[in-house]
Structure formats: C-alpha cells, structure tokens
Amino acid sequence: MNQQIASDTVVSVRPELPYVEMSGFENLSDDERAVQDAMHKFARDVMRPAGIAIDRLSAEQVIKPGSAYWEFMAAAASAGIGFDIDSGDMPPQELARLQAIVIEEFGWGDAGLSVSMLAGAFPNLVAKRSGNQELIELTTGKLGAWIATQPDRGSDGTMLYPGERHSLAPKGNKGNLVAKVSGGDIVINGQSSAWVSNGPVAQVAILSIATDYGEGFFDDEGHPHGIEIIVPLDLPGVSRGKPLEKLGKRALPQGELFFDNVKVPLRYAVSQGDSYWRGHAATWSTAGVAMGPMMTGVARGAFELALEYVHERRQGGALLADHQMVQSRLGAMARKVEMMRAVAHRATDYSSRSPAKHPYYTAAAKVTCTDLAFEVADEALQLFGGYGLSREYPMEKLFRDARAARIEDGENHVLNMKFGYLNSMLYRNGQLRS
Ligand SMILES: Cc1cc2nc3c(=O)[nH]c(=O)nc-3n(C[C@H](O)[C@H](O)[C@H](O)COP(=O)(O)OP(=O)(O)OC[C@H]3O[C@@H](n4cnc5c(N)ncnc54)[C@H](O)[C@@H]3O)c2cc1C
Structure with missing residues (x-):
C-alpha cells in the first residue's frame, strides 16, 4: 500500500530494492x-x-x-x-x-x-x-602454452608429494615427455597430451616435465625429478598433432606437441633440481586461481540467460517467473553464483598476498567454482526446457563449456582428494587445531 504524503509525492512503505552491481550483491569502487x-x-x-x-x-x-x-x-x-x-x-x-x-x-x-x-x-x-x-x-608478444600433461601422465603430474602415491607403487610416473640435463643443455624427448591449451597455435611454451639430471629420473623416495623450462616452439625437432575435436570450450585450440631431441640451454629453466616442485606448485597455483572467477562469469552468464527466458516464456497460465517453483530455482542458482564469486575472490586474494600460496588450496577453490558453475549451467538449461538443448540458443554451449572445466586444470575428484591431503598434512604439522 502506498501512503499519500503530499499530492505529488508517493512514498512506498515496502522495503526498497537492494543496491546491486552488474555482477550482483557487492560494492565496487x-x-x-x-x-x-x-x-x-x-x-x-x-x-x-x-x-x-x-x-x-x-x-x-x-x-x-x-x-x-x-x-x-x-x-x-x-x-x-x-x-x-x-x-x-x-x-x-x-x-x-x-x-x-x-x-x-x-x-x-x-x-x-x-x-x-x-x-x-x-x-x-x-x-x-x-x-x-x-x-x-x-616470451614477450608471443602466444604461449603450458605443457604439463601427457598421454600416460594426467592427474599424476599434479602429485606434488611422494606420500600421495598408491601404497603399491614403488615409483612415481615420469610420463612420456622428459628432459635430460647434461652440461649446460636440456634435451627434450616425447609428447604432450592432446589437451594442451593453445597447443596447435602457440609460439612458445613452458614445459613442466620429469627430468634426469644424470642420476636417473627418480629420487630416493621414488618421486620424479623435474624441470620447468621455457621453450620456443619453432626450434628444430618440435612438431604438432591435429587440433583436438571436443565437447566444450571449442573456441580454445588444443592439441599434442612432439619433441624429438629438442635442445635448449639450461638457462631457459625457470625452476630445476631441488627447486622444481616448489616452482611447479607456484606455476600451477597461478593458473588454477584464474579458474574461479572465470567460471563465475560462465555461471553468471547462464543465470542471466535463464532469468531473461523465464520473463518471456509462459506456461501454466503465467510467466515462468511468476511460478513459485521457478522463483525457488532462480534463488538457488543466484545463491550459487554469489558463493562462487566469494570463493573466487578469497582464493585470488589469498594466493596473491599469502607468504606461501599452495595449488591444493587454489585447486579446492577451482573445484568449488567449477562444480557450482556446472550446476548453474545445468539448471539454466533445464529452465529453457527443450529449447535448452537446441543449438539455436546459447544455453547448450555454456553447459558444454562448464562441463569441460571440471576436468581442466586437474580433475575435480583428484583435486578434492588433494585438498583433503593438504588439510591432513597441516594437521600433522600442528596446524588447523583451534
Ligand atoms: C579444457 C581443458 C584444458 C586443458 N589445458 C591443459 C593445458 O593447458 N596443459 C596441459 O598440460 N593439460 C591441459 N589439460 C589436461 C588436464 O589437466 C587433464 O585432463 C587433467 O589433469 C586430468 O588428466 P587426464 O585427462 O589424463 O585424466 P586421468 O588422470 O587419467 O584421470 C581419469 C580418471 O581417473 C581418476 N584418477 C586419476 N588419478 C587417480 C588417483 N590417484 N586415485 C583415484 N582416481 C584417480 C580421475 O578422478 C579421473 O576420473 C586440459 C584439459 C581440459 C579438459
């Protein structure tokens, strides 16, 4: 009900609508x-x-x-x-x-x-x-790639600690793309997985691969030695496979790279020897932390499309938006987008300011955001009904893009396990005991 205070002034007695930014319930400068x-x-x-x-x-x-x-x-x-x-x-x-x-x-x-x-x-x-x-x-002005996974070494490449290996495995997995360091040179042989982002188009790459420094590929605990090296991809011995056909993120070219006795100077290494696993962890954390906000954007896009659609489509004698069941579903989706943004911002802040960031934490944020993005995209598609499946509408693409992210940058079940392992290590170290 409105109260008439003066003939030309109408004041609502209802709570005013809240302040929102384009991206929802936050205050930006x-x-x-x-x-x-x-x-x-x-x-x-x-x-x-x-x-x-x-x-x-x-x-x-x-x-x-x-x-x-x-x-x-x-x-x-x-x-x-x-x-x-x-x-x-x-x-x-x-x-x-x-x-x-x-x-x-x-x-x-x-x-x-x-x-x-x-x-x-x-x-x-x-x-x-x-x-x-x-x-x-x-590397300036060059299109890059990050080569970490190989045909036989997917999740295994994310195994930072020997204790994560299966109890029956005497050694870790060195994979199919390896380096040998001798004198001042690094010689690289083998192939990457077909999943390398920008694989078919990159001009330069950072490789994170198992390495023999002269005493074999494994240390006393059976954990592989490694190296992170920057490699120009126009060197002799580098070749590429066909670009990969796939379900989601089709705008991202992906494909294998082959290395046949590719030689680079040791000074192209960005982490090596005892510093390798720490370097690899820092690199992975830098990459992984971007997944949270990126997938928040995907989920927000899917939510906005669904919100628009339910204000156009009528069923049951009313706009979909006027049905309480639909309002409840919109509420659940909007809540998930808010949750993703909060987690993504927290992980971005932590990893940029913490004295020691860790990829198992940024991976946990990645799992939260990518699983939620998939849930939001799935529900948004569902709200479109049959039209959600049609290529006429953008929903099915967002659904496919969201699906890919649950495997990209580490498979989510594996990353979940790693976050549990990290919490356990912290506990054994006397931390996380309030
Ligand atoms: C869109 C996209 C972009 C990508 N970009 C890149 C890139 O730029 N560079 C790059 O190097 N790679 C990239 N990848 C590869 C990606 O990192 C791997 O796909 C991912 O790490 C999983 O490895 P995998 O596919 O070999 O699966 P696998 O490791 O073979 O896993 C298969 C299944 O086994 C399970 N599993 C694996 N290990 C264990 C274990 N120890 N215990 C129990 N279960 C286990 C997993 O949960 C999973 O369900 C990309 C992938 C995608 C989809």
Missing part, C-alpha cells in the same frame, strides 16, 4: 566499476559473438589463418586486453580484487577464449616471476 564496464563491453561485443561463431567451426577451421579465432586474438591484442594486468603500483589487495573482476568478465564473454588468453600469457607471466630478462624478452 568507482575505479573497479569503470574497469568492469570496459571489460564487460569487450566481453559482450567482441568475445561472446566470437566464441559462439568459433564454437560452430571444426577444430581445423578454428586455427586456419584469418579465422574468427585469429580475428578475436588480434582484436584483444589491439585493445590491450589480456591476463597480464598492468598494475602500476597498485597495492596487492586491490590488484587481486581487480584481477577477479576482470577475469569474471572474460568468463562471461567466453570460457574457451579466456583460457586461450590465459595460456597465451602464461610463459611470459612465469618468465617475469623468474626475473630472467632473456626469458622475458623471449
């Missing part, structure tokens, strides 16, 4: 909102249409010169848009917030293209972390 708006414009006008167009192409067509993929990469480069945010002297806490805000918009635009941009920037980000000027120059 003016600067953050300006960046979010700019990134959203790019995501809406450039990224999303490109992602939908590329999704329809075969994997071979995606990587052909002049394709919509290359047009998108050129547009992003000329707009100066990417994962390497120029932070100036911004305090780490503010930078972490901004990173999560920007990456959420990328995910809203297209998850596959987001991963392509992230992988593309990755060798350069790691080179900068190492402070090695030669490697920074070698």
